[in-house]
Amino acid sequence: MMRSSPWRGPGAGFERARIQVFGWPTARPHFRTIARLFSLACVLCLLSCGPRRQDRLVIGSKNFTEQAILGELVAQHLETRTKIFIERRFYLAGSYICHQAILAGRIDLYPEYTGTALTAILKENPRSTAADVYERVKQEYARRFGLVVAPSLGFENTFAIVVRGEDARRLHLHTVSQAAPYAPQWRAGFGYEFMERPDGFKGLTKTYGLRFAATPRTMDLGLLYRALSQKQVDLVAGNSTDGLIAALDLAVLEDDRRYFPPYEAVPIVRRQTLALHPEVQHALAELTGKISAAEMRRMNYAVDGQRRDAKEVAREFLRSKGL
Numbered sequence: 001m002m003r004s005s006p007w008r009g010p011g012a013g014f015e016r017a018r019i020q021v022f023g024w025p026t027a028r029p030h031f032r033t034i035a036r037l038f039s040l041a042c043v044l045c046l047l048s049c050g051p052r053r054q055d056r057l058v059i060g061s062k063n064f065t066e067q068a069i070l071g072e073l074v075a076q077h078l079e080t081r082t083k084i085f086i087e088r089r090f091y092l093a094g095s096y097i098c099h100q101a102i103l104a105g106r107i108d109l110y111p112e113y114t115g116t117a118l119t120a121i122l123k124e125n126p127r128s129t130a131a132d133v134y135e136r137v138k139q140e141y142a143r144r145f146g147l148v149v150a151p152s153l154g155f156e157n158t159f160a161i162v163v164r165g166e167d168a169r170r171l172h173l174h175t176v177s178q179a180a181p182y183a184p185q186w187r188a189g190f191g192y193e194f195m196e197r198p199d200g201f202k203g204l205t206k207t208y209g210l211r212f213a214a215t216p217r218t219m220d221l222g223l224l225y226r227a228l229s230q231k232q233v234d235l236v237a238g239n240s241t242d243g244l245i246a247a248l249d250l251a252v253l254e255d256d257r258r259y260f261p262p263y264e265a266v267p268i269v270r271r272q273t274l275a276l277h278p279e280v281q282h283a284l285a286e287l288t289g290k291i292s293a294a295e296m297r298r299m300n301y302a303v304d305g306q307r308r309d310a311k312e313v314a315r316e317f318l319r320s321k322g323l
Contacts, residue, residue: 056085057273057280060098060107063091064221065303065310066157066241066296070111072314074267074287077323081283094193095120103145108273109280113157115263117141117149119199126199126261130156133262141268148274150267150281154289155296158263159194160240161204161253164228168251175256179235180208186234188216189227194237199260204237207259225250241293243301265291290321 057078061071068090075086089107092098095116101107117137118124122144127133130152138149161176173179188210194200195218204210217233224236229248238245238252245252267284274281299317302308 056087057109057277058087058089058107060092060101060110061090062095062098062110063093064239066239066300067091067111068310069296069299069303069314070153070265072310073291073318074109074111074284076311076314076318077287078280078283080318080323081286082277082279084277084280096193102147102268102270105270105272109267109269111153111265112149112268113263113265114149114152115158115199115261116197117266117268118261120193120197123198126259128258130262130264134264134266137266142271146271148269148271148281150269150284151288152264152266153287154265154291155241155293156262156264157239157241157293157296158255159199159260160238160242160245161255162225162228162236162238162245162250163234163253164231165249165251167234168253173251173253175254176208176259177256179253180210183210183212183235185213187214187232188212189219189224189233189236190216191221191224191237192218200237204259207257241296241300242304243297243299244304246297247301247305265296286323290323291317 059071059075059078061067071088071090075088078084079086089101092101092107092110095112098107098110098112099121102110114130114133114137115126118133119126122137122140124136124140127136134149134152141147141149161179163173163179167173171178171182173182190201195216201216212235217227219227221238224233224238225242225244225248227233228236228250240252244250267287269280269284295317299313302313303310
């Protein structure tokens with residue numbers, strides 16, 4: 001009967017590496033493990049050589065094109081206006097992940113939308129006007145979380161119910177209500193977050209009496225328009241500032257029952273960050289009202305449609321505004 005090797009098991013590679021490193025006899029070196037240990041040591045060294053947490057700002061964003069562009073706009077502007085080292089931590093999934101990250105101090109700032117903050121984070125019912133939503137979010141974020149809601153960047157990005165342009169023209173569809181009778185023959189596609197949010201799928205179907213041919217497909221936001229264009233689905237919930245809507249000959253249906261609340265784009269910042277770096281507040285104030293919906297749509301198309309780099313697009317926009 002053969003005896004099992006004493007070097008088998010999840011710690012075997014580490015044991016071989018330890019014997020080799022410390023000069024103990026009998027074991028052959030496990031070069032892959034040694035390489036991993038060396039890489040880890042290099043990473044730790046680089047981290048220890050980087051700027052201290054209080055000497056840097058971490059800018060976050062959600063996981064879609066517009067958020068990456070907004071994150072770059074803010075990051076580049078702060079790099080120009082302050083002497084603080086800026087670290088980017090983009091594509092952090094959805095609103096919940098970004099919110100938890102800023103509460104935990106893992107990021108200092110990220111772009112949010114007021115309607116999302118009101119319904120998805122504060123769990124409150126939608127309000128009628130953009131001013132009402134902004135003031136409520138600003139007040140409650142300060143009271144509950146110690147977070148500062150900066151003024152709007154200048155545009156609103158609401159959810160958009162989108163169908164193929166050819167279908168809208170053929171069926172003479174202009175509103176979601178007009179599309180509802182056709183929904184039982186259609187397949188729908190929605191993002192993961194939209195399926196779970198209080199201002200998402202459940203409320204939309206209830207408000208408009210929507211019933212689909214099958215359970216909606218849940219997919220990444222970046223795949224929705226392609227799936228719609230390729231007739232894998234017939235209706236999706238996108239964003240009103242997405243550049244691919246016009247490029248792919250898609251049609252936005254009017255939210256005629258005003259289901260969706262206003263969604264103004266605003267920077268969310270930790271109060272401690274502004275106390276430590278008051279120059280950040282002055283820099284953010286220079287971005288207030290600077291981006292229109294049309295400009296945001298063009299930037300989104302530059303990245304999604306023309307395959308340009310988000311950094312380059314953001315840099316070009318800031319130059320055009322004299323920033």
